[in-house]
Amino acid sequence: xxxxxxxxxxxxxxxxxxxxxxxxxxxxxxxxxxxxxxxxxxxxxxxxxxxxxxxxxxxxxxxxx
Numbered sequence: 777x778x779x780x781x782x783x784x785x786x787x788x789x790x791x792x793x794x795x796x797x798x799x800x801x802x803x804x805x806x807x808x809x810x811x812x813x814x815x816x817x818x819x820x821x822x823x824x825x826x827x828x829x830x831x832x833x834x835x836x837x838x839x840x841x
């Protein structure tokens with residue numbers, strides 16, 4: 777039986793931490809920043825962690841146990 781392949785698109789977008797959580801970038805920071813408040817732009821800057829449900833799916837796609 778063949779090996780499970782890693783989802784290359786997801787691999788480029790997320791990082792798995794040592795404790796097994798998955799870090800991701802926040803959405804809505806691509807363009808049109810002038811209409812957003814400085815507080816909102818600042819809060820969009822940090823990383824976010826995936827929810828418990830999405831983490832299980834993402835780990836399966838990344839072949840991480």
